[in-house]
Amino acid sequence: MLKGIPRILSPELMKILMEMGHGDEIVLADSNFPAASCARKLVRADGHAMLDLLDAILAFFPIDTYTAYPVTLMQVVPGDPMPAIWEKYRQILIHHGIQISKLGFVERMAFYEKARQSYAIVATGEESLYANIVLKKGVIEAAR
Amino acid sequence: MLKGIPRILSPELMKILMEMGHGDEIVLADSNFPAASCARKLVRADGHAMLDLLDAILAFFPIDTYTAYPVTLMQVVPGDPMPAIWEKYRQILIHHGIQISKLGFVERMAFYEKARQSYAIVATGEESLYANIVLKKGVIEAAR
Amino acid sequence: MLKGIPRILSPELMKILMEMGHGDEIVLADSNFPAASCARKLVRADGHAMLDLLDAILAFFPIDTYTAYPVTLMQVVPGDPMPAIWEKYRQILIHHGIQISKLGFVERMAFYEKARQSYAIVATGEESLYANIVLKKGVIEAAR
Amino acid sequence: MLKGIPRILSPELMKILMEMGHGDEIVLADSNFPAASCARKLVRADGHAMLDLLDAILAFFPIDTYTAYPVTLMQVVPGDPMPAIWEKYRQILIHHGIQISKLGFVERMAFYEKARQSYAIVATGEESLYANIVLKKGVIEAAR
């Protein structure tokens, strides 16, 4: 534990978030996602709700501003209802100053492929379906 | 995820609980414990409260019946108040059919040494002080 | 050993079953299957009969409900008799609430390729021919 | 699988039995023994009964003839009954031409230390208590 670092962020996850560069993507996977079989780097966050993790990450992680949709969800298969958790995602994004229009959707099979190409996948304990989310890292300008 | 396995138990933690045998000990460490420097095997459970983890583990883990104190806490240094979380530990133990008289206390330095000899240490996100707890594994009788 | 976990499930196998996600497949291979040369992850269960292992796994493992045939066998080569063990597989599936119509068949060479793409292969000691079986993992809904 | 090799013997166990030399010891541990924490080399044989494994091993493994007690059991703690499985051990030893007088007993704590010094430990699924057994390897004379 360190001052100012939320305890839901494991040392390994913090290291990975720091290592990522402009354009690298990280997948926050719900508890049913095949995270272990898709991940180049797998970080486990068993038992944690997605909203808690997302909120902690966005406090540090710059979202890409060069792409149309730097935050991506998996499209609902026709017939399935709109996941309730998505509305909460919108609120967190707004809370962190990210425009909702930045939220994109990717068809299921393309989403799996995107996950396989991502820098890391975090396996959460989120119970909701369609709760997977991909974040693309942006640039931090000078003048630290 | 599997049917009947709480999602707070990571695959690696479940594996370790299964590997342990009669007399092996596991430390559930609070967020200030030097888990990484003491552990032979380290399992991270960052961000989780001790009570949630303890409850999930005791559903599967047999407590030793051959020892006077198979569940151990770190003695409070003189002057410090009794930790409030201990009362909750007692309730969980009773809930899992473990007699409170089985609860032992070990002086701080001896506790560190006990942790270094344990089979594994789980690094939790528990914020309470004096919240570390050691469980000694018992025997499972035949007649499965 | 843990309370409620059958002793035929090794710690490593339990870990692998937990790590798998929606759509991942596991092959239970009979004793003549080229498990070591096909497997990405190999778990050995030498000497065990397939029925014992299958029964133990299905108590925890959710079968996929989004696919036509989430349980797959290798098609018999023309001329060979129907394997006697298949009837017992049907009984175990029914016992675990899985519809028999979910049982699919794959031609031999395609079966080998399916095995190479699977998340893990368990090398059992099953003596019967055509006893290999593939299980595709399903989703566990919330409300644990 | 190979012709003439029982399928309960895993490839790794066979390799270890072959590597051992005169005086090396192997522990066959029951399902409650702390095998993972004591073993230099650990071989898992989850779910298997000790008698099946012992019978398969003794078909290949020469017992030392230079020591008084090349086969060792853990002494029963005072008050505990004589384990029923021991009588079956005696029958298997006789069946493999080993004199019963070769069977020695070691006090519990000394047994753990002996296990830590052994070449390998096989973690079986044997449910009986006091079922652990140590075999010391002997010499194979020329004239194969």
Next chain:
Amino acid sequence: MLKGIPRILSPELMKILMEMGHGDEIVLADSNFPAASCARKLVRADGHAMLDLLDAILAFFPIDTYTAYPVTLMQVVPGDPMPAIWEKYRQILIHHGIQISKLGFVERMAFYEKARQSYAIVATGEESLYANIVLKKGVIEAAR
């Protein structure tokens, strides 16, 4: 060393022979074969004649019965004489109950590719040219 296992079989080679399944191939390479550069798994048997090794292996290794040519040699390049060792191979095959008609021949470049795809290559000390031999593993029927 174990009772009944020829001492020319190393522990690692025995393990590999056991791990192989139906259809897997093993190459016994003569001393000039580029074994180290072609092998997925390399087992060294430096200094040993091929006939001694082949005889020891065939006592345990079931030859495939589903293929036309489960035993394969490298075709002689036009102009080269028939290798004398081949006649001895035929005698060993007959000695182990394998029909000579099972012996196939593969063109040199195809043989190298076959070796690269094999489960393992054993680097022997055989001096004869064209002495390489490939064995395809068969099935062991139940009723041990």
Next chain:
Amino acid sequence: MLKGIPRILSPELMKILMEMGHGDEIVLADSNFPAASCARKLVRADGHAMLDLLDAILAFFPIDTYTAYPVTLMQVVPGDPMPAIWEKYRQILIHHGIQISKLGFVERMAFYEKARQSYAIVATGEESLYANIVLKKGVIEAAR
């Protein structure tokens, strides 16, 4: 790079600072210190001045409050002048709210032994002599 994390802190160093627990020590070593031969874990920060690194670390790292001297320097060998950098260390400590009386001194050989027991050593590029400094981690109280 992340928002709010100084760029002098490498991902690996941040991970190590997070992993450390109550009582663990980290050595910031000057460029002449035998860091590679003493360290259990070595983090390189070649070319960086100690003051820059110390300032960045103290923004996150809680200093132990249970010890008399949680910040330690190497005693000057008799005859050597007081290092000028120490006065700057005092200013940084004050800047981060740490009492100067917390600053302890350890004899040279004891300092080396302390370094060998520490959780990690950071090899900086600091040119000043006697610039090594040890930080002992403290506790973070709840109520984040």
Next chain:
Amino acid sequence: MLKGIPRILSPELMKILMEMGHGDEIVLADSNFPAASCARKLVRADGHAMLDLLDAILAFFPIDTYTAYPVTLMQVVPGDPMPAIWEKYRQILIHHGIQISKLGFVERMAFYEKARQSYAIVATGEESLYANIVLKKGVIEAAR
């Protein structure tokens, strides 16, 4: 530290510079570059300005003379201003006797691909945008 070697060069970076041969390329990446996801070999130089590192490297590193553009920058995306740091790069190149006409430019996506093929990537702390630079190693003529 060694006599005559600048302390900004880490031991690992020096080793890599020595290992490289004629035609091998090294990328000096700014702090936003996805260095960890692109690199075959990653060397971290967190917190360091590019100019300091470039100056230290060019004192030892021969630039290729057989290629038109042995030093390469990433082309500015249309609309973006000319990076101020490039003028300083030109001065350093001149200072080390490298003709400015040797400076080439590569389109952004081609630059990423070039980075993935390079021998190593150094992750610096440079804050300027478009500050990445690729160096192609030249030949050192005899007569040392």
Next chain:
Amino acid sequence: MLKGIPRILSPELMKILMEMGHGDEIVLADSNFPAASCARKLVRADGHAMLDLLDAILAFFPIDTYTAYPVTLMQVVPGDPMPAIWEKYRQILIHHGIQISKLGFVERMAFYEKARQSYAIVATGEESLYANIVLKKGVIEAAR
């Protein structure tokens, strides 16, 4: 050191020369060759002249007799002079009974590709340009 083995041959290089089989190639690379980036196996012989190493190797290494050009050099780029070291190579080849007509030449880019496919590359300290040489291993006939 061993009797009769030149001290310029390192233990690892001797091992690699022995492991190679008929048709495998080894590259002796001059000091400017990108050995580390091309090699599957890299052996360092820093500081050594090519002629010393070549002479030591040819005392043990049989050159292939089935290929037109078992010894290969890199073609000189048009305009460059004939390297003086080549004449010395011819003398060493003759000294070891190898016909000069066996010496082949490969275009530069093809030479790099050949190096990437070779069994090993030895990084020498040879200063001469165009001094790289590839040796293809031949057969050792019986009758040792």
Next chain:
Amino acid sequence: MLKGIPRILSPELMKILMEMGHGDEIVLADSNFPAASCARKLVRADGHAMLDLLDAILAFFPIDTYTAYPVTLMQVVPGDPMPAIWEKYRQILIHHGIQISKLGFVERMAFYEKARQSYAIVATGEESLYANIVLKKGVIEAAR
């Protein structure tokens, strides 16, 4: 295979013989010796007779001349006959110019300890009892 190197010497054994220095010892172990449990480095030479291996090694390996007994055998336990193979050892030593008076004997338990301290142990297939032999490496004088 190389010219002049006996094929009974594996590449790894040759490498180890070369790595050894003045005073290092190597154990040639018979087939009953506990080689795998005693060895720091284990080299397998399964199936080979000790005399063949010893003869091949002594052609390269200088025996120490500074010690009274640079070649050591295990003392016969009282009552056991003199091993027949020892006479053949004497002949080989004489053949390689080593005085028989150099042959020393070590008590059994001391021999095991000596083996544990040796640089490497070669596990041969020698069937004779008391056939283990230790060689201490000597110096090679200049003037190669």
Next chain:
Amino acid sequence: MLKGIPRILSPELMKILMEMGHGDEIVLADSNFPAASCARKLVRADGHAMLDLLDAILAFFPIDTYTAYPVTLMQVVPGDPMPAIWEKYRQILIHHGIQISKLGFVERMAFYEKARQSYAIVATGEESLYANIVLKKGVIEAAR
């Protein structure tokens, strides 16, 4: 190769020299020294004369000024002549500005122990006896 770095220094050796700190020792071992069995880190420089290596190293390596004898040789065993190479060592030391009085001597067994505690050992090809030399690293003062 880099500008200004002698080619006898391998990349790995340069890295090790840079990693060493004040008080760390490096052994330059002659060709008969048991380097592989004594070294924590072993660097091979087969075939090289000690004087060439020593000269190259001393151009970069600061010798300790706080110790009486920062350069150490192995004492000659009574009766042996003074090694001729020592006089050349004295000349090289003087050439690099090191006082001859800094040259110390250590009894043979103590020298071996010193080597085992050193940071690294370089195995050279030096033929002279008693040519081993130990260098203790000193401090580099600021003002680079």
